[in-house]
Amino acid sequence: VILNILVVGKPCRHVPFLKNYHVKCSVVSRYAVTTVQSSVWNQLSIIKEAAFEVDLPSSAFISNFTITSNGKVYVAQVKERAAARKIYDAAKKQGKTAGLVATKEREIEKFRVAVSVPSGARMSFCLSYEELLPRRLGRYELSLGLRPGQLVQNFTLDVDVTERTGISFIKVLPLKTSRLLSNTAQGKNGIRMSAGCARVNYSPTLQQQNSISPKGLNADFIIQYDVDLRDLMGDVQVYDGYFVHYFAPRGLPVVPKDVIFVIDVSGSMIGTKIKQTKQAMSTILGDLREGDHFNIITFSDKVHTWKKGRTVRATRQNVRDAKEFVKRIIAEGWTNINAALLSAAQLVNPPSSGSSSRLSSHRVPLVIFLTDGEATIGVTSGDTILTNAKRALGSASLFGLAFGDDADFLLLKRLALDNRGVARMVYEDADAALQLKGFYDEVASPLLSDIQLSYLDDQAFDITRSLFPNYFQGSELVVAGRVKAGVKDLKVSVSATDSKQRMKVENDVLISHAKGNGSADSLDCFGGLEGISSFVHRLWAYFTIKELLLAKLNATDPATQRLLADKATNLSLKYNFVTPVTSLVVVKPDADEAAPTPTTAKPTTPTPSHNDSKTASPPPAGKISTSLSCFTSMLSIAVDGDPHFVVQLPKLHQNLCFTVDGRANDVLRLLEDPERGIIVDGRLTGAPSKHGVEDRSRTYFDQLTISTATGISGDIMITLSLDAVVVEGEGRDAIPINQQGSVTRQGVTVTVDNHRSCWIELAKGVRFLVLFHHYKHPSYLQMAHLGFYVTDGRGLSDSTQGLLGTVSVVKDHLDGGAHRANKEDILARGILKWGSEHMPVTLQDKTLKDSVRKRHLGKCWVVPKAEVQRLLGHSYESYVVNHA
Numbered sequence: 001v002i003l004n005i006l007v008v009g010k011p012c013r014h015v016p017f018l019k020n021y022h023v024k025c026s027v028v029s030r031y032a033v034t035t036v037q038s039s040v041w042n043q044l045s046i047i048k049e050a051a052f053e054v055d056l057p058s059s060a061f062i063s064n065f066t067i068t069s070n071g072k073v074y075v076a077q078v079k080e081r082a083a084a085r086k087i088y089d090a091a092k093k094q095g096k097t098a099g100l101v102a103t104k105e106r107e108i109e110k111f112r113v114a115v116s117v118p119s120g121a122r123m124s125f126c127l128s129y130e131e132l133l134p135r136r137l138g139r140y141e142l143s144l145g146l147r148p149g150q151l152v153q154n155f156t157l158d159v160d161v162t163e164r165t166g167i168s169f170i171k172v173l174p175l176k177t178s179r180l181l182s183n184t185a186q187g188k189n190g191i192r193m194s195a196g197c198a199r200v201n202y203s204p205t206l207q208q209q210n211s212i213s214p215k216g217l218n219a220d221f222i223i224q225y226d227v228d229l230r231d232l233m234g235d236v237q238v239y240d241g242y243f244v245h246y247f248a249p250r251g252l253p254v255v256p257k258d259v260i261f262v263i264d265v266s267g268s269m270i271g272t273k274i275k276q277t278k279q280a281m282s283t284i285l286g287d288l289r290e291g292d293h294f295n296i297i298t299f300s301d302k303v304h305t306w307k308k309g310r311t312v313r314a315t316r317q318n319v320r321d322a323k324e325f326v327k328r329i330i331a332e333g334w335t336n337i338n339a340a341l342l343s344a345a346q347l348v349n350p351p352s353s354g355s356s357s358r359l360s361s362h363r364v365p366l367v368i369f370l371t372d373g374e375a376t377i378g379v380t381s382g383d384t385i386l387t388n389a390k391r392a393l394g395s396a397s398l399f400g401l402a403f404g405d406d407a408d409f410l411l412l413k414r415l416a417l418d419n420r421g422v423a424r425m426v427y428e429d430a431d432a433a434l435q436l437k438g439f440y441d442e443v444a445s446p447l448l449s450d451i452q453l454s455y456l457d458d459q460a461f462d463i464t465r466s467l468f469p470n471y472f473q474g475s476e477l478v479v480a481g482r483v484k485a486g487v488k489d490l491k492v493s494v495s496a497t498d499s500k501q502r503m504k505v506e507n508d509v510l511i512s513h514a515k516g517n518g519s520a521d522s523l524d525c526f527g528g529l530e531g532i533s534s535f536v537h538r539l540w541a542y543f544t545i546k547e548l549l550l551a552k553l554n555a556t557d558p559a560t561q562r563l564l565a566d567k568a569t570n571l572s573l574k575y576n577f578v579t580p581v582t583s584l585v586v587v588k589p590d591a592d593e594a595a596p597t598p599t600t601a602k603p604t605t606p607t608p609s610h611n612d613s614k615t616a617s618p619p620p621a622g623k624i625s626t627s628l629s630c631f632t633s634m635l636s637i638a639v640d641g642d643p644h645f646v647v648q649l650p651k652l653h654q655n656l657c658f659t660v661d662g663r664a665n666d667v668l669r670l671l672e673d674p675e676r677g678i679i680v681d682g683r684l685t686g687a688p689s690k691h692g693v694e695d696r697s698r699t700y701f702d703q704l705t706i707s708t709a710t711g712i713s714g715d716i717m718i719t720l721s722l723d724a725v726v727v728e729g730e731g732r733d734a735i736p737i738n739q740q741g742s743v744t745r746q747g748v749t750v751t752v753d754n755h756r757s758c759w760i761e762l763a764k765g766v767r768f769l770v771l772f773h774h775y776k777h778p779s780y781l782q783m784a785h786l787g788f789y790v791t792d793g794r795g796l797s798d799s800t801q802g803l804l805g806t807v808s809v810v811k812d813h814l815d816g817g818a819h820r821a822n823k824e825d826i827l828a829r830g831i832l833k834w835g836s837e838h839m840p841v842t843l844q845d846k847t848l849k850d851s852v853r854k855r856h857l858g859k860c861w862v863v864p865k866a867e868v869q870r871l872l873g874h875s876y877e878s879y880v881v882n883h884a
Contacts (some may be wrong), residue, residue, distance in 0.1 A: 016040040016050045016117050020124075021152040023144055023221075027161040029237060029244070030133045030140060030478075031535045031542075033063075038148070039124035042117040051114040052125040055145060058109055060131035061542060062578035067115070068124040076584055078576050080569050084583035130577075132539060135226075135248060135476035136442055142223045146175075150216040151209050157202040157221060165235050166228035170198045175212070175219040198225070236492055236509045239536040241483050243460070243490060243509075245453060248476040252447040255499045256291035257364045258311050260344045264371035264403070266300040268779030269331040273372055273403060273428070280436035281326045287444060288314035293363060295347050296322060299340035300333030301377045311347055337371060337411075338379035338388055344369070345392030362499055364446040364470060365396035367419075370426075370436070371412070372403035373779065374847075376690070382411050382845075383556070390418045397421040397469050399443060401436065404428045406775070406782070410857050417554045420469035428776055445473035448496040453479050459487045464543045471496070480540040487511060541575045549580055637804050639670065639682075640771065640787030641700070645803075646848055646860070656832070657846055657860035658868050660803070660876065662699040669881045670704075670788060671804045675797035677709025678762060680788070680804075681881060687783045700785030704770060708762045710746040718750055718760060720770050722784050725750060725758050737772045765795025803872065803879050830861060832871075839867050 019041045025034040040050045056062075065076040079087065117123050133140040144157065161170065170191060192199045200223060209217055229235055234247035261284075263277060281296075288294055293311035298304050306325050312318050348365040379385055389398070400412030400423035412423040426435045448471040455463060463481035471477055483490060488511055495504040545568050552564040565581055572579040638646045647656040662668065664686030671680035685702040689695070706718040716729035725735045727743045727750050735741035735752045742751040749761045756772040771787040778784070790804060828843040841861040848858040863871055872879075 016042040016048050018148055018150050018152050020154045021148045023157045025159045028535045029163060031539045032133055032142060033130050035128045037126045039122060040117055041122045042119055045119050047116050047118050049114055049116050051112060054111045054127050056109055056129050060129040062129045063576055064128040066126045078573060078578055078582045078584060081583045138474035139224045139226045144221045146217045146219050146221055148216045151206050155204055159200040159223060161225060162197040163227045166196050167198055168226045168228050170225035172200060173222040176222055177219045232505055233494060233507045237536060238483060238511050242536040242540045243481055243483055244536045244539055245479045246476055247453060253499045255364050255446045257366050257446055258293045258348055259366045260295050260347050262297045262340050262344050262369040265298045265329055265331045266335040266373060267332050268373050271777045273777055274331040276433040278326050280433040282323050283437050284440045285319050285322050288319060290314055297340060297343050298329055299336055301336055303339045303343045305343055334377040335373045335375055336378040337375040338385045341389045342392055348396040349394045364449050367396050367398045369398055370401040370403055372407050374408040386414055386418055389415055393419050401426050414554055443472050446470050447473050448498055451496040454493045456491045459484055459490055464547055480543045541571050545571050545579055637790040655860045658863035661697055664699055666880050668879050669802045671802040673796050673800045675799055679707045681705045688781060700783050702785060704786055704788055706760060708748060716745050716748045725752055763795050765792055767792035
């Protein structure tokens with residue numbers, strides 16, 4: 001959890017005084033409920049804006065949010081996405097301030113609400129979220145972000161941990177102020193323990209906060225602990241008709257493994273990434289046990305296998321030879337993911353071996369697959385790659401590592417789901433080698449394979465996943481379910497294969513005694529656990545929703561996808577969880593309506609940290625706004641990439657996509673409104689052609705110029721390059737893109753946030769967004785470029801022209817009826833209609849850049865290249881205003 005309370009672009013002395021900051025977390029049998037509370041007091045003589053921000057892990061579900069103003073509490077409610085959208089649209093039509101945000105699958109999600117605080121007023125916020133702490137490397141880890149953005153007078157953190165089987169150890173790490181460095185400075189920090197529970201308190205004084213940072217704490221408070229679990233069956237708890245089974249046997253012998261390391265060495269890995277990969281591999285190879293067998297595959301456009309046709313035993317000599325091989329790796333070329341996977345499959349399932357040799361060896365087959373990009377050569381269709389891998393890998397478990405933001409993480413997730421493994425992001429940072437080594441350590445010691453946790457059908461139902469391919473040392477398997485009424489003894493059995501044989505263990509759990517022995521003691525372990533006394537009930541719902549969403553991700557049949565989404569939605573609404581199928585919406589009546597009821601707070605949710613929508617000035621007193629930019633339907637027209645146009649189809653609630661093939665150095669007229677005096681031009685820069693299509697030019701925007709006639713004292717001109725934003729008119733101001741800043745001239749506001757985004761507000765109803773796309777270690781094909789988005793075009797006149805102006809007129813007259821298509825990459829075919837024009841279009845899965853969210857997979861009605869000119873109504877040349 002990471003919390004920020006700040007006023008965007010204002011120095012600290014103008015921030016409303018943050019009076020209280022409280023973080024409270026209750027952990028009951030690994031299930032953590034965290035509440036973040038803060039209150040602000042505006043002691044200034046003018047209205048000021050405060051923003052409440054919380055970053056939380058993607059594994060967590062928000063379960064409650066409230067705002068308290070003038071003694072009244074306003075509680076947010078979770079809504080199904082379409083319903084939340086209707087509330088938002090209705091509010092906007094009535095001219096009310098509203099916000100709509102939806103969650104996404106990322107490691108960090110951001111929740112943000114901005115509120116104007118009148119002079120002398122106090123405002124408080126409270127957000128709760130729930131998560132199950134996974135066990136990794138023999139410990140559970142709870143990380144609580146402490147980032148108030150200023151010094152806080154009353155600062156407290158309280159954590160209660162209650163474990164029925166007992167706590168074997170608990171420790172508080174030094175405050176973590178970055179990914180690598182820890183600050184040992186502590187406030188009042190104490191741990192109190194008894195057999196089954198522990199309490200941790202942290203309450204730094206103003207002086208202690210100031211000694212760490214005069215701007216307030218910016219750190220993670222991390223607690224690690226493990227539990228006593230001596231029973232081979234694990235721990236089964238039953239409460240209120242629901243059960244949870246924690247299975248984590250200790251003391252078993254390690255099973256040898258056949259491990260294939262598959263490493264992307266394409267051109268995009270050049271530099272730091274390949275250096276870190278080599279560093280991690282050298283350490284990992286040194287940790288192999290002599291009973292293990294291994295091999296290494298490197299791939300770009302070609303695949304190279306270290307030892308042809310077999311895995312070799314991890315002897316000292318073989319490990320030394322492998323390290324020398326890794327040292328000589330050179331990164332270059334394209335990315336052939338399909339060929340690399342098939343080569344790995346031939347090693348774990350040699351054609352001549354058959355299944356009997358695998359059983360006799362008792363080695364666990366693992367494939368660790370690392371890539372930093374997308375498939376660019378050979379088989380590039382994701383569905384085909386998935387089919388080929390599943391057919392070839394057999395019983396091997398595939399673990400996907402997506403190195404950096406440009407990796408196709410969605411494909412790796414689906415590959416892992418299909419092939420008995422998991423996928424993980426590896427972030428480009430100084431500690432990437434440690435991240436790689438840490439992930440390997442999690443799977444380095446298999447103890448059991450083909451584990452089945454069983455419960456009698458006439459006793460239990462609605463059971464979550466209970467069949468697992470592997471159990472690794474230091475981890476934990478968790479199953480939840482429901483118990484039928486009247487059952488007194490729940491029969492539980494475990495079957496699995498260890499290093500030598502198939503084993504089976506059975507046990508009866510006496511439900512009458514399953515209320516547990518964790519009664520409150522001198523530490524009052526259950527104190528403050530309001531609303532989660534039946535934590536197993538909520539844990540079951542939490543688990544079930546996650547499994548339904550994973551099943552939906554891996555389903556290919558649309559009817560099955562809808563059914564799974566509906567089930568996940570119903571459970572999310574029932575338990576008030578904000579999940580990828582639900583949203584929160586905040587709507588605030590106008591100021592004159594708000595007198596009797598200051599606000600009607602309907603929900604708002606987490607958004608990724610780079611999706612911050614910042615307003616140039618605070619809204620009117622008491623109004624609430626939220627970060628909207630992560631919800632793509634806020635954006636009507638976008639041009640980003642090579643240049644790819646994405647236009648929303650309101651009637652179909654889908655997108656229209658087309659590409660304009662440009663020429664390097666041409667300046668294109670993107671938008672021109674003669675009535676408002678607004679002109680937007682974009683300069684194209686050339687890029688290398690893709691392999692196999694060298695005749696097709698590739699271009700990106702590297703400079704945008706926006707001018708507007710203000711009618712006051714001349715024009716305002718805004719020039720956006722890859723390095724800076726320059727505003728000219730009544731002087732000249734330059735804002736580097738890597739710094740926050742805001743410039744206002746004659747009613748025009750230009751704001752650069754700290755996530756490489758620039759918001760331009762020209763007039764009421766005219767708002768643009770420009771994204772600055774940079775790559776830390778660009779591949780041959782990756783070019784730094786700009787993306788341009790019309791986020792609000794209501795204020796543009798009907799005479800608006802230019803590339804985007806033409807499309808904006810067309811888009812309101814689109815209609816389409818679809819029928820299923822047979823071609824593999826085409827989902828459906830339809831007819832695009834506007835006026836008397838008819839045009840064939842195809843529905844396809846596309847990687848989209850249509851908002852400040854990262855590029856993502858989405859569906860688009862694609863216009864054939866041959867028809868783009870007819871769609872625009874003019875030739876390409878008619879939009880060229882200058883050959884730079």
